[in-house]
Amino acid sequence: AAGVIQSPRHLIKEKRETATLKCYPIPRHDTVYWYQQGPGQDPQFLISFYEKMQSDKGSIPDRFSAQQFSDYHSELNMSSLELGDSALYFCASSDGQGGFQQDTQYFGPGTRLTVL
Amino acid sequence: AQKVTQAQTEISVVEKEDVTLDCVYETRDTTYYLFWYKQPPSGELVFLIRRNSFDEQNEISGRYSWNFQKSTSSFNFTITASQVVDSAVYFCALSEAQGGSEKLVFGKGTKLTVNP
Secondary structure, three states, X not given: OOOOEEEOOEEEEOOOOOEEEEEEOOOOOOEEEEEEEOOOOOOEEEEEEEOOEEEEEOOOOOOEEEEEOOOOOEEEEEOOOOHHHXXXXXXXXXXXXXXXXXXXXXXXXXXXXXXX | OOEEEOOOOEEEEEOOOOXXXXXXXXXXXXXXXXEEEEEOXXXXXXXXXXXXXXXXXXXXXXXXXXXXXXXXXXXXXXXOOOOHHHOEEEEEEEEEOOOOOOOOEEOOOEEEEEEO
């Protein structure tokens, strides 16, 4: 079965640079979530989209922005990178079912971002 | 506010032992969903089970079983006859169905090491 695809899998950036992470959800899934997992930490919710509209926002820095495109893929844009942004970034997708029922979130393999 | 507590930070067992991972949650909602995810050393987050608050039936899947008790707000996970491949960090997570937010709130995780 098709899974969530994330690219790139690894990314190394310098401080103050920008990064773009991409997420391709499972086919027919209309909801995308982004999570950040620091070393030894649990995943923390950043932002989510349902049918290309932002549906919820967590502790996402103002330096980060995201969107979901017409083909349902999503991109997380990160600017003015800081050392503390080094983390594993997960994208998850689910079948939102119109927002009336929580469906299971299936996670991609993650993008490991290292900021030097 | 939602909260998930996994009191066991690390557990070490010998192969073939049974092991139970504890999960206690807090929520004000009457409708919510509970999840377990496995994160092996390779880093991906693998979905194991989803339970909604109206379904208190215990579930068994092969060597895995889950005990959901609303009276104690617990959703514990037992691995029977553990194997080395079970070594991973296991996360319990909660999602509330109301308020339009489906974000997952994770516990801190329990690192399970199964020794041969």
